Amino acid sequence: MRELAYYEAKFEALHEIMAGDERVHLINGTFLSLSPHRHVYQELVKKYPDRIMSPPISELGFCGLATGAAMAGLRPVVDISTGSFIFEGWPQVANEAANAFSMSGGQTRVPVVFHLFHGLRGGGAAQHSASPQAMLWNNPGLEIALPSSPRDVKGLLKTAVASDNPTIFVDHVQLLEVKGEVPENDAPIPFGVADVKRQGSDVTVISTSYMVQRCLRVAEKLSAEKISVEVVDPRTLVPFDMATLMTSVEKTGRVVIVDETHQSCGVAAEIAARIAETGFDKLKAPPRRVATLDVPVPYSPPLEEYIGPREDRIIEAIRAVLR
Amino acid sequence: MLPKVSREMLLDFCRRMFIIRHFEESLVSLHDQGVFGGHYHLYIGQEATGVIALSCLRSDDYLFTTHRNHGHLLARGAEPKRLLAEILGRSDGYNKGKGGSFHTVVPALGFLHTSAVVAGIIPLATGTAYAAKALKNGRITVCLFGDGALEEGAAPEAFNLASLWKLPVLFLCENNGKYGAGRATGAAQSSTMAAFPLTDLPKAYKVPAQQIDGLDSGTVHATIAETVEKIRRGEGPQFIEAQTVRWPGSETNWPSVAQPTDSSLAWDVSDVPEKVREWYRSCDPLLIFIRELVDAQQATRAEIAAIEKKVKAEIAEAVSFAVASPYPRPEEAAKDYFA
């Protein structure tokens, strides 16, 4: 099977999506963020000049525009760029797009995708490092997808665009260069299907987005100590695949959840609660969370590194549940 | 003056205005009896703008409106009984009770989404306009909002996008502000908006803008018809500020009807309570319209009374229907929030 870099898989998906459905419009265009490969985006712009728009700095304006366009028959993909900027357009995402289908009694569909880059990026400081997906999970009406590999980004992006529901596509700049297998003619990956990224038998490590890659590295390290770590990636928070998680939990009885949203009311908190409620009798130890500390993200590199779900904290948590 | 249209159309305008008026008045007593709760906002005093402006549109044009939406929906032909059922939270409502007064949605009439957040719909309107342009289906979008919406940052962001990308949208601002929330102090028209006139705001973003008297049905018709044509020709967005005088019944926190409407008021307001008499004498668009109809010999008082009588019966029927409509089953709350 061929190997692609994450950004290549993402771009392949965008090309196929744009070619496959002329209702797809792209609004704002930092799908490759500030990576050295971002010129690749210009190929798309040249090919579809009428379907790719570059809006001004008006998040309320263009998130609303994308939502309205979705109501009227297009399938827009809006790039919010740095995840923190969703706060500028929050009313349109959380209060309009999320509510429209339900509060209309099912009459109005909103097939819009809001794409963003979340998390610690190396010097982003407090206002460029948000991971808003936990807050968005607490705002019903939005699907939420978090790819962690080249194959996932391609498959999930296709499903996000095909979905008739407003979808938050949560990406991470640290994933852009990751390499992985991507089958030719890959089918879309359905939402609500978790992926066991690494088989194991001693402990279940559940993680999302870029943390999946970090957990895979940790799992490899610990295998030298004969600790067998199973890494499970939910891939989507809404809809959420509890069954796959529980199969793993039942097998190992020990759970560590690693996620970049802040600890309080974070993604890891919700997953831990669900597991405790559903499989308490299967657990041999309390679930442990490894999340970003509850502090505004500091700028200085050692401080930023400190507050994130560091490798040493993940390892410590794994050892703790194995005791 | 009257719009330059057929007598048939004029009478239809009359009928629709009556529908709005009697529908809205019926809500007050229903609310006061406790039949429904929550806040609600009435379109009384603005009927001419809504009915006549919306008559200039195609059936597949998009419409966005706000918390003050009943008049727009009814003007466009929504069924009073289904609208009322929605306001009462019943299962026969347009949104199956999930939206209520604030969020009534009727896609077949062009209302895809109604937001109760001031200015919430303005960016959305640029979206449907964008889609219509991209899909080349000739539809235009009319975005209806009040003067307060211009205070929200979303409004200038949307004007900028609309003019930058030449979107086929009509921003129709119904300024009922003379006695409104932004009560005038000093030189400003309003204590909450420094721009004056309001049309300066869209003009700053090169969106052509004009002010019209929302009580003058003839002007409303001529202006909107012409403006809609410009947009359909691809000339880009337009802004119209239609001025009306706020209905005194919404002075208090909750709407109250000091004077139930009857067509005879068009000629005799002597029995109207003094504190609202002047409004009914000279600022009520419905009464102005029927007076003009009779003056222009397009209808007799008797014909108008007959129309009103039929409308009252229809509204009474709508009330019976809505009140009898069952509430949705509680489990419905957890369903149908994803497509």
Added chain:
Amino acid sequence: MTTKREKPTELVPLLRTMWLIRAFEEKVSALYAARQIVGLLHLGIGQEAVAVGTCGLLRTDDYVFGGHRSHGHAIAKGADINRLMAEIAGRATGYCAGKGGSMHIVAMEAGFVTATGVVGGTIPLALGAAFAAKETGKGQVAVVFFGDGAGQAGPFHESLNIASLWRLPVIFVCENNGYAEFTPLSAHTLVERLARHAQTYNIPSSTVDGKDLLRVRDAVAEAVRHARAGKGPAFVECLTHRLRGHYEGDPAKYRELSQLAEWKSKDPIARFIRELKRKKALSDQEVEAIEDEARDLVERAAEFAIASPWPAEEEVDSQVTA
């Protein structure tokens, strides 16, 4: 006091500050290239006249707010360049103990309240400071710097409206360099001049050549006079340009190189020096000495910063809440 009555020699300190900013930004750029500074960095090379023309007129207790490109604003307001450099380098000795970085400078003692990474994010904050200043009644004003990209943001309009309605002593200083992030302003709006929006809300405004320090200074002096007299807000639009890309690492491919050459000839520092020489305010040697002194101070600031310790890890929990 009008700037026109100033003796030319009184203007020399302004050149010192301009050179300090220029030398500082060039040094930061070099440190970034050497990977001694990381993260997002936005340099204001070429925009010194606006920073100095504005802040040179202000009191220490006037409030200044910046954007993401605010090293120069902070320096012009009197921030300590050692602590500033240390902050940009993420060191414990920085203004914010390394927690803010380049885009979140805070130098309260100098009256530089804060910068921001959100376009237009400090505009509403400046309103607040002006509101407080009005209540306090000591004649303070608030000044907020932002770029042309902020003109399309909702909060910009909301702030103009409120400032005008409540007659707040806030001065909006817009640095219109014709580019918002990576695209030209014309791709973001049909409106070429942001001062046009001030007019909508009946706020007095002026548009000046932002590369000409004395023109900026005159316009701001008028605005400050207006605000201090309790007459409400004012708007000064300074037409300028960037001499580097939007952020460090941006190859500025979108800009015609020929344009750059033309702009370099309009360098605000060179222009001001010509002006001072014409007024016989200083000699060639004095000009050189000023540049040398600035570079020397900056060099020492860099040494201080790089030699400073990183913040201790436990510091993440400190000062999260008061």
